[in-house]
């Protein structure tokens with residue numbers, strides 16, 4: 543059994559996908575070819591924002607947003623303590639200070655109450671300028687944007703939605719990657735919408751920020767590529783990856799998002815009485831980048847994971863370490879985040895993708911229950 547079966551996905555769309563790859567290969571427009579613009583237009587349409595700019599990966603997408611806002615030394619940026627390292631890394635890489643915020647135990651996403659507390663702490667200390675919050679759509683579930691927006695407005699913060707795992711999710715019909723002042727996603731192969739290598743995108747409805755990001759992604763270009771008005775990066779999406787993503791987006795919109803939600807429902811029906819299953823709040827839709835259960839203790843989690851492994855079932859611990867415990871951040875003043883710390887000890891992500899069969903879900907669920 544695969545944790546995320548990319549082979550099955552390829553098989554299902556191989557004909558049209560291989561044709562699209564060959565077409566991009568023979569067209570020779572390898573950099574910023576027509577497929578790149580076509581994809582950007584489709585992604586903007588899908589999410590309902592006015593500008594989508596593709597780039598090299600999801601980490602660069604976050605960096606491009608911070609650069610567009612001029613975030614740097616002296617600035618504080620709030621970020622959940624329970625996330626993939628890149629969400630916080632990019633803040634420090636720009637010379638700003640990441641402030642770690644605890645998460646909600648049942649949704650895994652940033653806790654608005656602790657966000658408000660953290661902002662007040664930074665304001666009271668008076669050393670750093672609170673500028674932005676990175677709200678992560680962890681495991682495919684959009685963060686609590688209604689409450690985050692209220693806090694951001696009250697404290698003059700920008701919202702950067704890290705939708706690397708969130709593409710396809712929604713709140714009351716509003717689609718993820720449209721909640722942040724700027725939002726980003728990643729097309730890393732295992733994300734909800736993945737390409738066949740690295741890729742990412744930035745979303746915004748602000749034309750000035752979009753123009754800045756367009757410049758930053760090509761060496762800070764001005765009127766043209768050889769007139770450079772700011773220090774940027776080289777971060778473009780390859781034409782061939784855009785061609786792949788156009789086909790993958792058909793599958794994602796056609797059946798994958800529906801089927802992965804059906805798989806989640808089946809898991810939850812089988813597991814809800816045995817373990818803590820993921821909570822999807824009323825009105826929210828997840829794109830299920832992960833299906834993550836919670837066990838009672840680290841010991842119990844490790845026992846279950848070991849039993850699965852013996853049964854030939856892959857599982858993953860996302861994430862084993864909270865941000866505040868990462869060595870790379872040891873020089874920072876770090877806040878206590880007890881929920882994030884507990885989650886790192888008790889979470890377990892099970893095999894999850896749109897091509898899971900009923901039988902596989904039964905096998906995994908039975909193995910979890912048997913291990914308990």
Ligand SMILES: *Cc1c(COP(=O)(O)O)cnc(C)c1O
Nearest residue numbers: 599600601626628629706728730
């Ligand atoms: C994967 C991921 C990223 C980084 O995306 P890359 O394309 O791998 O650079 C950033 N944030 C989160 C939450 C992620 O899961």
